[in-house]
Amino acid sequence: MSHMSRAEWETRANALDIEGRAFIDGRYVPARSGATFDCISPIDGRLLGAVASCDGADADLAVASARSAFDSGVWSRLAPAKRKAVMLRFADLLEAHSEELALLETLDMGKPISDALAVDLPGSIDSIRWCGEAIDKIYDEVAATAPDQLGLVTREPVGVVAVIVPWNFPLMMASWKLGPALATGNSVILKPSERSPLTAVRIAQLALEAGLPAGVLNVLPGYGGTVGKALALHRDVDTLAFTGSTQVAKQLLVYAGESNMKRVWLEAGGKSPNIVFADAPDLQVAAEAAAAAIAFNQGEVCTAGSRLLVQASIKARFVPMVVEALKAWKPGHPLDPETNVGALVDSRHLEGVLQRIQGGQEEGARLLLGGRVALEESGGSYVEPTLFDNVSNGMKIAREEIFGPVLSVIEFDDAEEAVRIANDTPYGLAAAVWTADLSRAHNVARALRAGSVWVNLYDGGDMMAPFGGYKQSGNGRDKSLHAFDKYTEIKATWIQL
Ligand code: NAD
Helix, strand or coil, X not given: CCCCCHHHHHHHHHHCCCCCCEEECCEEECCCCCXXXXXXXCCCCXXXXXXXXXXXXXXXXXXXXXXXXXXXXXXXXCCHHHHHHHHHHHHHHHHHCHHHHHHHHHHHHCCCHHHHHXXXXXXXXXXXXXXXXXXXXXXXXXXXXXXXXXXXXXXXXXXXXXXXXXXXXXXXXXXXXXXXXXXXXXXXXXXXXXXXXXXXXXXXXXXXXXXXXXXXXXXXXCCHHHHHHHHHHCCCCCEEEEECCHHHXXXXXXXXXXXXXXXXXXECCCCCEEEECCCCCCHHHHHHHHHHHHHHHHHCCCCCCCEXXXXXXXXXXXXXXXXXXXXXXXXXXXXXXXXXXXXXXXXXXXXXXXXXXXXXXXXXXXXXXXXXXECHHHCCCEECCEEEECCCCCCHHHHCCCCCXXXXXXXXXXXXXXXXXXXXCCCCCEEEEECCCHHHHHHHHHHCCCCEEEECCCCCCCCCCCECCCHHHECCCECCHHHXXXXXXXXXXXXXX
């Protein structure tokens, strides 16, 4: 938790000098067109500043700068140990600016300052540092050839990488891509969400200070349909690494096919099942985890445990425990260090979440908790954590990603039914299973079609664990050494001796 009071954070917020320009070729510059958009805080509707609204002309400049930096070899052909040193300095600078960056994140997208400090910043710093540390410890391969030949299998950076990220963990999602993309020697163009551009813009300067050469990291704030689309269609972008909705992810595949067949790596949506068996080791722990799985970060989490599958024999006992646990998650002012539920990212998203809640009631689900707007007088976008019982997996609230704190309870009888319901979704990002039976834990974990499975906890793992989706939750993996696959090509060099 933060050591500063709300008043102290507010004083700092008022003193912030917010940078909203694009960062191209090592300098802050306005969009070529001069266009800007207003950056509004969902905490209270306050105007934070004007942010450059980039378009295709800016994309062309940034791609040219990235390409020329790449071709020069100033970063791409630097010894890995030297790239490591820069990455570690970059991580240190992020750490030194943790409070400022956490504050920007909170003001921009409404998450509690305590979470920004405890989750977003450490997660971001760790990705940069871990990938930097790893890069001079990875070896290429020599094939098992006959003695008169030599077969080298080497990894090379792909070239120019466009990174397009969402607003729910703005800096952390960016860092999960920047870590492996930069460590492997690529040049990057980062396009943050128009709903949360501020930390991305800020860290460009820190990367430059750390010694990252001009052109190796460019940041283009702006709308998805303009600058995002321009990057996705660009013929000189080699790889596109995306986190965001499944709908946009599919469109990016089309753009790649329409242009240069750039590699497209997608981390998309989810509707993750959290399966609680009657023999869970501790039902109280499971209930608290089920509440956290939907309320943390206002439910704006791709891996949110939005479908709570409960074994019929414990449902009458377990659901009230979840209701109680969820009551501990209360919307409050995000700069108050005690707050555990902040504002939704903006009023448009709040409207969408309220519509889903109304839809759930119309479909016949039973509203047990929440469902209403909170802190209306604040001028911000807050909603009560919400729980629906008697949900069937065919209902819209069980099928569509809501991306807010709305939990659906679905009943099952046995493991087979639980797995069937859990997998009956277009998504496959994450799943959890609670049981004390070792064989059941393994059997169910194996049967779940999801990129992450957690047993007797929700949302585990750190930089060592690969993260990504099955099915329409995406392809490829962030985090771990597997993430390096996205940003490298494999070359086979065959030599006759
Ligand atoms: P979004 O898809 O609306 O936007 C994501 C990014 O894509 C933004 O930067 C946006 O400007 C850009 N974009 C939009 N249209 C574009 C286009 N036509 N061309 C190029 N770029 C375009 O998603 P969002 O609302 O920002 O984020 C929420 C979504 O992100 C949820 O679905 C959530 O599950 C997903 N998410 C997934 C993960 C994961 O790792 N799998 C992590 C976090 C969030």
